[in-house]
Amino acid sequence: MLLLVFQLGSSRYALEAQAISEVAPYARLEPIAQAPAYVAGLFDYRGELVPVIDLRHLVQGQDCNRHMTSRIMLVDYPLPSGGQRLLGLLAEQVTETLKVNGDDFTRAGVHIEDTPYLGDITRDEKSMIHLLRPTQLLPDTVCRQLFAPEPA
Amino acid sequence: MSSNTAPKQIILEDCWNRIGVWSAAGSSCEILQRVTHCRNCERYTEAGRRILDRPMPEGYQEEWSRVYSCKKKQHAPHTHSVVIFRLGDDWLSLPSHLVREITTLKPIHGLPHRGQGLIRGLVNIRGELRICISLGSLLGLRQGELTNRDLGYDVFARMMLIERDSDQFVFPVTEVQGTHRFAGHDLRTVPTTLGKAKATYTRNILQWKERNVACLDEELLLYALKKELS
Numbered sequence: 001m002l003l004l005v006f007q008l009g010s011s012r013y014a015l016e017a018q019a020i021s022e023v024a025p026y027a028r029l030e031p032i033a034q035a036p037a038y039v040a041g042l043f044d045y046r047g048e049l050v051p052v053i054d055l056r057h058l059v060q061g062q063d064c065n066r067h068m069t070s071r072i073m074l075v076d077y078p079l080p081s082g083g084q085r086l087l088g089l090l091a092e093q094v095t096e097t098l099k100v101n102g103d104d105f106t107r108a109g110v111h112i113e114d115t116p117y118l119g120d121i122t123r124d125e126k127s128m129i130h131l132l133r134p135t136q137l138l139p140d141t142v143c144r145q146l147f148a149p150e151p152a
Numbered sequence: 153m154s155s156n157t158a159p160k161q162i163i164l165e166d167c168w169n170r171i172g173v174w175s176a177a178g179s180s181c182e183i184l185q186r187v188t189h190c191r192n193c194e195r196y197t198e199a200g201r202r203i204l205d206r207p208m209p210e211g212y213q214e215e216w217s218r219v220y221s222c223k224k225k226q227h228a229p230h231t232h233s234v235v236i237f238r239l240g241d242d243w244l245s246l247p248s249h250l251v252r253e254i255t256t257l258k259p260i261h262g263l264p265h266r267g268q269g270l271i272r273g274l275v276n277i278r279g280e281l282r283i284c285i286s287l288g289s290l291l292g293l294r295q296g297e298l299t300n301r302d303l304g305y306d307v308f309a310r311m312m313l314i315e316r317d318s319d320q321f322v323f324p325v326t327e328v329q330g331t332h333r334f335a336g337h338d339l340r341t342v343p344t345t346l347g348k349a350k351a352t353y354t355r356n357i358l359q360w361k362e363r364n365v366a367c368l369d370e371e372l373l374l375y376a377l378k379k380e381l382s
Contacts, residue, residue, distance in 0.1 A: 026208070027216035044221040068204045068212065095201045 001102060003122075004073065005129055007093035008056040008064075012129045014098065014122070015073060015089070019134050023094060024072045026064075036142055040064075043072060043088045050074065051146040052088030053137060059115075069093050075134045077143075085147045089134065098124060105131065164199050172196075228335035234358070236329040236365055237312065239288050243365040245358060248331050250370055252315040253277065256308075257324060260284050270380050275322050277313055283381065284311075287323040290376060291353055291368075316370075321377055332360060339367065 003014040004023070029041030029052055038057035043050045052072055056064045064070045071094040077087035105120035108130070112118070119131040138146070168174050168190040171181040187193045234245035235254075255277060262273040275284040287293075307327045314321050339356035353376070355369040 024220060025216040026213060027220050028213040044217060046220060046223050066208050066213075067206060068208055069201075093205065095204070 001100060003098045003100060003129070003131070004094065005096050005098050006055075006071075006073075006091040008059050008091060009062065012127055013055070013059075013091070014129045014131050015075070015134055016131070017097060019075050020073045021076060021086070022074045024074060024088070025068075026066065026070045026072060026090065035145070037061075039142075039146065040088075040090050045074065045086065045088070048086065050086045050088050052090050055089050055091045055132070058137065064090050064092050067092065069095055077138070077147075078135050079147055080140050080143060081149065087134075087137075087146075089137070098129070164202065165195070166199070168193075168196055228337060230333040230335055232336060232339075233331055233333045234365075234367060235312070236332050236360060237310075237325045238327045238329070239291075239325050240293050242291075242293050243360070243363050244287075244291075245332070245365050245367050246312075246314060246373075247370055250314045250316055251312060252320070253313040254328055255311045255313070258311055260324075270377075272324075275311065277311070277322060282313065282320055282322045284322045284324070285377065285381075287325070290373075290380070316374055319374060319378060332358075334358065342366075 002017040004017050004020055005012060005014045007013070024043070024045070027043060029043055030049075031041045032039055032051070038054050040052045040054040040057070040063075043052045054064050056062055070090065070092045072088040072090050073094065075087055075089060076084045078084045100122050104122045106122070108118065108121050116136045117133045119133045122129050122131065167181065171179060172184065172190040172193075173179050174190070181190075183193055183195070184190070190196045233248040235248050235251045236243065236245045238244070258275050258277065260273040260275050263271065270285055270289050272284045272286050274281045276282075309324060309326055310328045311322055311324050312328065314323075339358055342351055342354050342357055353368050353372055354366040355372075356367045358365040358367050
């Protein structure tokens with residue numbers, strides 16, 4: 001499978017390329033008042049307002065740097081109520097893809113309740129790469145806040 | 153949300169200029185034995201990736217915001233392809249897949265008792281004799297009146313060889329404009345005022361450079377030619 005590899009701080013992470021519909025540059029985001037700190041803002045994506053999560057803030061409590069290699073990965077996020085919506089994931093060093101076999105992964109062997117999105121680990125010649133599960137990034141409460149149902 | 157790290161200088165280790173293929177002193181890097189050229193080397197790739205790893209220039213985010221806030225323009229795919237040509241005063245077209253060859257004008261060897269009708273005679277295309285027909289006669293077109301001066305450019309008459317399955321026909325045309333690709337919705341229906349025979353064989357009208365080009369009906373045309381010649 002193909003992975004899109006990126007960095008959060010000095011650690012390397014990856015998402016399955018199949019889950020990503022587009023990689024966009026770090027465009028200007030409209031901050032959302034009172035949202036959790038890891039919500040970077042709203043991205044005006046072709047007329048649709050897409051909430052963007054700062055992955056580095058989510059994982060490490062620090063904002064992504066404002067480099068040209070920091071980019072927004074757009075994924076379809078499944079809603080607890082059914083259906084799916086676009087979600088932007090901001091990360092650093094979104095520059096490379098990596099082909100790996102499905103059995104190249106090792107279970108992390110650690111389970112931390114607050115980070116259900118951390119998946120298995122693979123490695124290349126440089127370092128370990130932690131796979132993220134994009135569909136489990138948000139607690140249901142935050143998900144409901146970001147994707148309010150359409151008024152009937 | 154801004155924890156702007158202080159702009160750090162990117163220092164590239166430009167080994168390709170020192171010991172690689174662009175080195176003035178000759179290449180001495182050991183990796184070159186494996187990768188042949190620096191552009192195949194992972195260090196070179198790595199350095200290329202790092203070039204973008206620098207703080208955004210002024211206006212970077214605003215510029216991309218503008219780009220992404222617009223709806224994506226959807227171009228209808230150009231699925232149709234025709235060869236546009238002129239016969240006398242009439243602009244016509246045939247599907248590109250039907251046209252096998254376009255050659256310069258060749259001498260037509262007349263056949264006895266086949267003077268002015270559909271069959272013009274035989275013509276030699278790459279050493280093979282083909283039946284040469286008059287498309288104008290089939291479509292009921294009049295002799296053209298346009299001259300080079302009307303058009304404002306030089307015109308070269310051509311011969312078109314069309315082929316489908318095992319049927320081949322050659323016909324001379326006044327000029328060929330080449331292939332043109334377009335989307336299906338660029339086609340219009342045929343106005344009823346067109347000449348009768350031509351209208352029968354015209355499937356659609358294509359707007360091309362402010363001209364109306366008749367898209368000939370491939371099925372009907374080949375059917376009629378086969379019927380007339382059998």
